[in-house]
Amino acid sequence: MSKKMATRDAYGEALKELGKINKDVVVLDADLSKSTRTNWFKEEFPDRFINVGIAEQNLIGTAAGLAAAGKIPFASSFAMFATGRAYEIIRNSVAYPKLNVKIAATHAGITVGEDGATHQSVEDLSLMRTIPNMVVINPADGVEAKAAVLEAAKYYGPVYIRLGRSKVPVIFNEDDYKFEIGKGIMLEDGTDATIIATGVMVSAALEARKKLEEEGIKVRVINIHTIKPIDKDIIIKAAQDTGAIVTAEEHSIIGGLGSAVSEVLVENYPVVVERIGIKDTFGESGNGDELLAKYGLTSENIVEAVKKVLARKRG
Amino acid sequence: MEKHAEFKKIATTLRKNIIKMLNESGSGHPGGSLSACEIVTALYFKEMRIDPKQPKWEDRDRFVLSKGHAAPVLYAALAEKGYFAKEELMKLRKTGQMLQGHPDMKGTPGVDMTTGSLGQGLAAANGMALAAKLSNKDYRVYALLGDGEVQEGMIWEAAMFAAHYKLDNLTVFLDNNGLQIDGENKEVMNIEPIDKKWEAFGWNVIKIDGHNFEEIFEALDKARETKGKPTIIIAKTVKGKGVSFMENKVGWHGSAPNDEETEKALAELGGEM
Numbered sequence: 001m002s003k004k005m006a007t008r009d010a011y012g013e014a015l016k017e018l019g020k021i022n023k024d025v026v027v028l029d030a031d032l033s034k035s036t037r038t039n040w041f042k043e044e045f046p047d048r049f050i051n052v053g054i055a056e057q058n059l060i061g062t063a064a065g066l067a068a069a070g071k072i073p074f075a076s077s078f079a080m081f082a083t084g085r086a087y088e089i090i091r092n093s094v095a096y097p098k099l100n101v102k103i104a105a106t107h108a109g110i111t112v113g114e115d116g117a118t119h120q121s122v123e124d125l126s127l128m129r130t131i132p133n134m135v136v137i138n139p140a141d142g143v144e145a146k147a148a149v150l151e152a153a154k155y156y157g158p159v160y161i162r163l164g165r166s167k168v169p170v171i172f173n174e175d176d177y178k179f180e181i182g183k184g185i186m187l188e189d190g191t192d193a194t195i196i197a198t199g200v201m202v203s204a205a206l207e208a209r210k211k212l213e214e215e216g217i218k219v220r221v222i223n224i225h226t227i228k229p230i231d232k233d234i235i236i237k238a239a240q241d242t243g244a245i246v247t248a249e250e251h252s253i254i255g256g257l258g259s260a261v262s263e264v265l266v267e268n269y270p271v272v273v274e275r276i277g278i279k280d281t282f283g284e285s286g287n288g289d290e291l292l293a294k295y296g297l298t299s300e301n302i303v304e305a306v307k308k309v310l311a312r313k314r315g
Numbered sequence: 316m317e318k319h320a321e322f323k324k325i326a327t328t329l330r331k332n333i334i335k336m337l338n339e340s341g342s343g344h345p346g347g348s349l350s351a352c353e354i355v356t357a358l359y360f361k362e363m364r365i366d367p368k369q370p371k372w373e374d375r376d377r378f379v380l381s382k383g384h385a386a387p388v389l390y391a392a393l394a395e396k397g398y399f400a401k402e403e404l405m406k407l408r409k410t411g412q413m414l415q416g417h418p419d420m421k422g423t424p425g426v427d428m429t430t431g432s433l434g435q436g437l438a439a440a441n442g443m444a445l446a447a448k449l450s451n452k453d454y455r456v457y458a459l460l461g462d463g464e465v466q467e468g469m470i471w472e473a474a475m476f477a478a479h480y481k482l483d484n485l486t487v488f489l490d491n492n493g494l495q496i497d498g499e500n501k502e503v504m505n506i507e508p509i510d511k512k513w514e515a516f517g518w519n520v521i522k523i524d525g526h527n528f529e530e531i532f533e534a535l536d537k538a539r540e541t542k543g544k545p546t547i548i549i550a551k552t553v554k555g556k557g558v559s560f561m562e563n564k565v566g567w568h569g570s571a572p573n574d575e576e577t578e579k580a581l582a583e584l585g586g587e588m
Contacts, residue, residue, distance in 0.1 A: 026449065047449070048449065050480075052476055053476070055475075058472035058473050061441075061442070062445070062473070062476065064435075065440060065441055065442020065443040065446070068428055068439060068442065069446030071442075089435055089469070092435060093428075096421075097420045097421050
């Protein structure tokens with residue numbers, strides 16, 4: 001896991017590929033194309049790149065119209081503005097009519113860092129997950145992000161893809177990685193507990209597993225790249241096999257992965273759960289890694305949560 | 316024969332159906348539906364290149380009813396045009412039926428865009444018009460905005476966009492009836508000078524009487540001939556037009572006529588069909 005890559009860079013590369021294979025793909029941005037990497041698409045396909053200016057509501061509304069006329073628009077901005085500012089347009093003009101709009105939003109989560117709380121979207125998964133017809137994807141690394149973008153273009157309907165600004169460890173091998181919407185991936189097996197992680201927390205979960213192994217605790221690690229529709233089977237199986245679950249996400253513990261997993265469990269196979277995530281609070285300016293530590297989103301925090309959940313499991 | 320008699324007759328038919336379907340549903344928006352009857356008639360029965368047998372025809376002209384609460388006038392026109400059976404009109408807003416309180420493109424043949432939350436339709440129309448340009452298609456896109464609706468900020472984001480991308484295949488009507496739910500535009504939130512605002516945003520602006528077919532057709536001709544910029548036709552209208560007790564009455568924005576009022580309204584419109 002020595003190689004690192006930002007998922008926004010993978011998005012930029014995926015768009016360049018998509019531009020070649022599908023002439024209906026158009027890309028929209030709201031004056032952040034250099035940051036979201038949509039300018040990589042713009043350089044190769046200037047005629048199919050549309051800048052709407054600093055106007056996220058119009059970004060999504062225009063994408064809806066393009067989709068209604070047969071295009072496959074990828075609309076990009078920062079996660080905060082794409083999902084927050086434009087929420088109601090996404091709901092009413094995109095998801096309700098089930099239009100083929102892809103919202104690929106970068107700079108999600110607290111690792112945006114120095115820009116501070118106004119730019120740190122830790123509610124986007126929650127907002128997007130409650131909308132009917134919406135598929136919600138949160139890739140763990142560059143390989144997964146690229147595959148997700150290519151898959152999203154093949155799927156007909158609204159998709160939200162959450163992308164990050166910072167470089168994160170590459171977990172998967174591009175040659176044999178297969179992305180299937182709605183399908184969780186078991187990365188490591190174990191019997192004592194299961195860590196279910198999403199996005200940047202997947203590599204932290206793998207690190208936590210190693211540390212726990214040294215102490216003789218064997219945990220399963222599952223990567224949930226699709227928050228909605230969520231892979232119920234893999235979650236229920238983990239509960240049945242290990243009896244204890246820890247969720248980990250760079251997002252509020254309200255409404256995101258932790259909530260989604262808990263919902264599946266309470267309705268199907270209740271077991272003890274601990275949730276790692278932002279604990280109903282706003283972030284602040286700072287270095288991304290330092291913020292992850294300050295807000296309890298490290299592999300050490302996952303290790304602690306596993307120990308806690310194991311203690312509860314034993315009762 | 317009187318000039319445009321045929322279109323006037325259709326507009327009257329739409330009005331009668333609006334009254335009848337709203338009476339049947341017991342809720343809905345008569346005022347802003349009645350004010351747009353001539354505009355919608357002109358579009359669906361003369362201007363637009365459409366085929367009711369192929370509601371999803373790729374090369375058709377599109378219409379976005381951005382003021383989605385005026386759905387009854389759109390439904391009346393679509394039924395009259397043959398997109399679906401007229402009996403459907405009498406099931407408006409009923410549980411499990413096709414015609415929703417606000418337009419639903421997925422459920423209703425002929426509805427080109429889902430609308431209802433004000434301010435969003437112009438951006439969607441822009442997207443359709445831009446798609447035509449990108450695909451070298453010659454279809455045109457039409458949208459109808461309410462005058463209260465232009466208080467939404469998103470309208471002006473979209474107004475900037477349409478001019479920036481020179482969407483001359485887009486023609487927008489502003490149903491300028493002067494009223495919104497809480498009262499007159501000028502009391503609630505003044506939108507004037509509305510023509511100068513659109514001009515300043517780079518649009519071709521045409522002002523007409525929105526109940527005069529001669530002026531509507533002339534404006535549509537001019538819009539088609541205008542190159543390099545989108546056109547907005549600011550149509551001065553009367554809210555509740557055609558039913559004396561509804562005309563210019565704020566109270567008729569969003570309440571349905573009862574049986575007695577329906578009878579009176581239909582009598583004024585020339586009696587039962």
